[in-house]
Amino acid sequence: MTVKLYELCGADPKRVFSPYAWRTRMALAHKGITPERIPVRFIEKDKIAFSNQKRVPVLVDGDKVVTDSWAIASHLAEAYPKGPALFGSPVALGTARFVNDWANTTVNAALFPLILMDVFNCLDAANQAYFRESREKRFGMTLEQFAADRDKKLPAFRAALAPARTTLGAQPFLAGDQPAYADYILFGNFMWAKCTSPLQLLEKDDPVYAWRDRLLSRFDRMGAKAKGFPVLSSAGGAVPGTLTPRKHCLLMVNGTLVIG
Numbered sequence: 001m002t003v004k005l006y007e008l009c010g011a012d013p014k015r016v017f018s019p020y021a022w023r024t025r026m027a028l029a030h031k032g033i034t035p036e037r038i039p040v041r042f043i044e045k046d047k048i049a050f051s052n053q054k055r056v057p058v059l060v061d062g063d064k065v066v067t068d069s070w071a072i073a074s075h076l077a078e079a080y081p082k083g084p085a086l087f088g089s090p091v092a093l094g095t096a097r098f099v100n101d102w103a104n105t106t107v108n109a110a111l112f113p114l115i116l117m118d119v120f121n122c123l124d125a126a127n128q129a130y131f132r133e134s135r136e137k138r139f140g141m142t143l144e145q146f147a148a149d150r151d152k153k154l155p156a157f158r159a160a161l162a163p164a165r166t167t168l169g170a171q172p173f174l175a176g177d178q179p180a181y182a183d184y185i186l187f188g189n190f191m192w193a194k195c196t197s198p199l200q201l202l203e204k205d206d207p208v209y210a211w212r213d214r215l216l217s218r219f220d221r222m223g224a225k226a227k228g229f230p231v232l233s234s235a236g237g238a239v240p241g242t243l244t245p246r247k248h249c250l251l252m253v254n255g256t257l258v259i260g
């Protein structure tokens with residue numbers, strides 16, 4: 001039976017960037033499920049109207065329609081008990097829920113201003129108008145005000161990752177020796193950035209950087225191959241956790257210095 005995944009895309013339907021949909025993509029890959037993928041732009045609500053709500057990801061699994069990335073992960077864990085576990089135990093599920101809430105609040109809040117204008121620039125004019133109106137209403141300020149001085153906000157984003165950094169200094173994945181849904185949660189946030197923004201979020205000696213590389217190379221390099229911007233070592237087909245020797249140049253993008 002075909003599993004269908006509705007996920008958010010930019011002007012280019014190949015640029016799929018929702019952090020929540022990325023969590024679901026990784027969870028499906030973890031379970032060895034290759035979904036039929038349906039790209040949905042912000043204003044294409046008609047495509048997901050059958051789900052009785054307005055957000056992606058939406059998963060259609062047989063006659064079941066599941067919305068919300070956390071609910072989808074819970075559904076997959078229950079419906080596909082065989083193979084590698086997404087959570088591992090009820091206790092691990094409880095802890096992963098904490099990671100989900102941390103990523104959705106602290107990490108998202110620190111990351112969004114850094115990539116907001118890049119997300120905006122990935123959209124076509126009609127979707128840009130929707131994005132501007134809905135987000136300015138949510139933020140209570142213009143997009144430009146929300147995204148101002150992003151270079152000054154980068155250290156706060158890196159500081160927000162301290163719990164993950166400490167854990168990943170002691171073990172290869174948030175879930176332990178092997179990745180599981182807790183990892184895909186935070187990784188989804190990084191894919192949101194990678195698919196929309198050239199900003200280099202992490203320093204090379206950061207344990208989070210090596211962890212992100214390990215996940216980028218997972219599932220036949222699904223993350224590394226996604227339409228977006230290179231993060232340093234994933235750009236050149238590196239062995240996980242190592243840097244491929246390549247020439248880098250410094251570029252100014254939207255007034256920000258990035259390594260290209």
Ligand SMILES: N[C@@H](CCC(=O)N[C@@H](CS)C(=O)NCC(=O)O)C(=O)O
Nearest residue numbers: 018019020054055056057068069070
């Ligand atoms: N709690 C939901 C959040 C889903 C969500 O906010 N998705 C965004 C894309 S990142 C969306 O579909 N937004 C539609 C809109 O803003 O109109 C989940 O975990 O799946």
